[in-house]
Amino acid sequence: MILHNRVNKDVLKEQLQNSTEKRITISFYKYVKLENPQEYRDQLYADFFKLGVYGRIYVAHEGINAQISVPDANFDAFEKYIDNSPELSGERLNIAVDDNGKSFFKLKIQVRHKIVADGLNDETFDVTNRGVHLKAEEFNKLASDPNTVIVDMRNHYESEVGHFENAITPDVDTFKQSLPIIEDMLKDKKDKNLLMYCTGGIRCEKASAYYKHRGFKNVFQLEGGIIEYARQVKSQGLENKFKGKNFVFDERLGERISEDVIAVCHQCGQSDDTHTNCKNDGCHLLFIQCEKCAEEFEGCCSKECQDVIHLPEEEQAKIRKGINKGRQVFKKGRSEKLAFKK
Template sequence: MPVLHNRVSNDELRALMLAETEARVTLSFYKYFRIAHPQAFRDELYKVMTGLSVFGRVYIAAEGINAQVSVPQNRFAAFKSALYAADAALEGLRLNIALDDDGKSFWVLRMKVRERIVADGITDPTFDPSDVGHYLNAGQVNDMADDPQTLFVDMRNHYEYEVGHFEHAIEIPSDTFREQLPMAVEMLEKDKGKNIVMYCTGGIRCEKASAYMRHHGFANVYHVEGGIIEYARRAREQGLPLRFTGKNFVFDQRLGERITPDVIAHCHQCGASCDTHVNCLNQGCNLLFIQCPACAQRYRGCCSAACRDELALPPDERRARRAGRENGVKIFNKSRQRLSLTRPGDKPEETDGR
C-alpha cells in the first residue's frame, strides 16, 4: 500500500507554494456525523485531496470532520463535488470562504485521525452533542446584540479574543476549549434566564459549546451560524452594520483576517496599538505573540532580547543552549507572564522573555 502522507520537507513545500502563480481559495468546514472507520475515510479523502492539489489541515474522528484548506481556484468545483460525494452526510455542507485571503495560507496537506475533531475533555456518557442551540443568521445576530437580556459569549482562546470580538462579549479566559466549557457554565450560572449567544471562528466550537450549555440546564442558548467568518460575509453582503470589532484570528499562515479597521489590541513588548500576531523567529522558542513594527526591528522578530541574542549565536551553540529546555505553553498569556513587557527607552537586555 502506498504511503499516504507527505514525504517532502516543509521548506521545499513552502517555497513551491510561494512560487505558485495560480490563484487559490482558503476555506474551512466541519461536520459532526458518525464515521464508522475514520482511518479508511481519511485515506480515501487524502487521495482525493492530493489529486486536486489541496493544502491544509484536516482532522477526522468517529464524531466527524474539521478542516481548514487551500484549494486551487480552477479546481474548486471539483473539490466541492468530491467532498460532497465522500459521504451522504457531507452533501450540501456549508463551506466558509476566507474573508481576507491571498491564497498563501497553507503549503502542505496534513490529515490526522483523532479521538475528537475538537478536544473538549467531555467524559459524561449522557452528553448529547446533537442537542445544540438555535442557529442565528447575521440579521438575527445584530438583533440579539441590541437586546439587554442577551449575553454574547466568546468560545475562542484568549489570544483570539484579544484582537477582535463582538461588542460587549464575555471572554472565557483560557488557553484551551476543554478548559472553557466548565468555566462557561460556572461563569454564567447566575444568568440562566438570559439569552446566551455563543460564537467562535467558524462555528465548530460554539456548536458543541451550545449543546454543553443545554446539557447543564441553560434553556435559551443560541450560536452564530458559521461563526465569525460567515457572520461577517453575510453582514457585508446585506449591508448590515458589523457588530464584531477588530480582527478575526485564524489558524494558518495569515494568523488573522481583518473584519473592521479597528485595532483593539496592543504590542506585547511596548504597548503600542497593534494586532499583528507573529511567532518568535527563534525556533527554540516559537512563542506566538503580538509585535509592532518597531519592536520587530528592535528585537529582530524575536519575543525578547534573550531570544534575539540566542538567534545570533552559531548553530552549534544555539542547539547546545536549547538542549533539554522546556518551553511550556508557546502562546503569550499575560496572566502567566510569559513575556515581560518593555517600554520605549528600556534596555533590551532587561527583557528575558522566559
C-alpha cells in the same frame, strides 16, 4: 502512494510564498459517525492530494474538522467532490474573508480522539440537542436585546485582537478550559439568552448542547461563526458588530473584519494587532508585534531569543534538544518577557 508529506517545511513555505497560483482558503466541519477514521483519513488524503489541497484536517469517530486551501483552478472539482461525498455532502464551506492564498503550505490529516478537544464525555448528554442557529441579521438583533449575554467561545489570544461588542471574553488558553469557567461565570444567568460565537461554528456546536444539558434555557449560536458572519454583513449591508481581526489557525494568523485595532504590541504597547511567532525555533511564542519591534528584535519575543537566533545552528539545536515547541504555536501567547500582554 505515500499518504503524508515528506518535503522539508521550510522548502514548502518558500515555494508557497513564491507561487503565483491563486488559492482559496476554506474551513468546514461536520459531526458525522465514521466507523473507521484511519481508513477514511487515508482515502481523504489521497483524494485531496490529487486536487492540490493544502491544510490541516482532523478526523475522528465523531466527524471531520478541516482548515484548508484549494487551488482556484480546482475549486469546482473540489465542490463536486464534497457534494458527492456521503460524509460531507450538504456541508457549508466557510470561505475566508481576507485571503492572500498563502494560508497553508502542505496537506496534513490526523486521526484524533475528537475533532475538537473539549474534555466532555459525550455519553452523558445529548450532543445533538444544540442551540438555535442564527444568521448575521438575527444575531445582531438578539445581541441588542438587554436580556442577552454574548459569550466568546475562543481563547484569550483570539479574542484579544477581535470580538463582538459587549461580549464576555474569558481569559482561557483552551476550549476545554473555557467550558466550566463560562458556566461558573453565568451560573445566575441561566434564564437569559445565551448567545455564543466562535471562528467557524464548530466549538459552539458542542458547547450549546452542553450548556442546554447544564440548565441554560435559551441557547443560541452564530451559524458559520465569525467567518460567515463577516460574509453576510458585507453581502447584505448589515451593521458590523465585530470589532477588529478574526484570528485564524494558519499562516495568515488573522483576517480583518473591521478597521478597528483593539490590541497593542506586546513589546512596546503601541496600537497593533499583528500576531507572529517568535523566530527562535526553541520558543515559537505566539505574540503581537508591531513593525518597529519586529525590526528591532528581528521577529523575536525578547532579547534572549534574539541572541539565540544568531548562534550557529548546531548550538541552537543543543539548546532546544528535547523541547517540542512546534505543536504549541497556537497554545501560548503568555510570557513574562512581554511587558504589554494584557
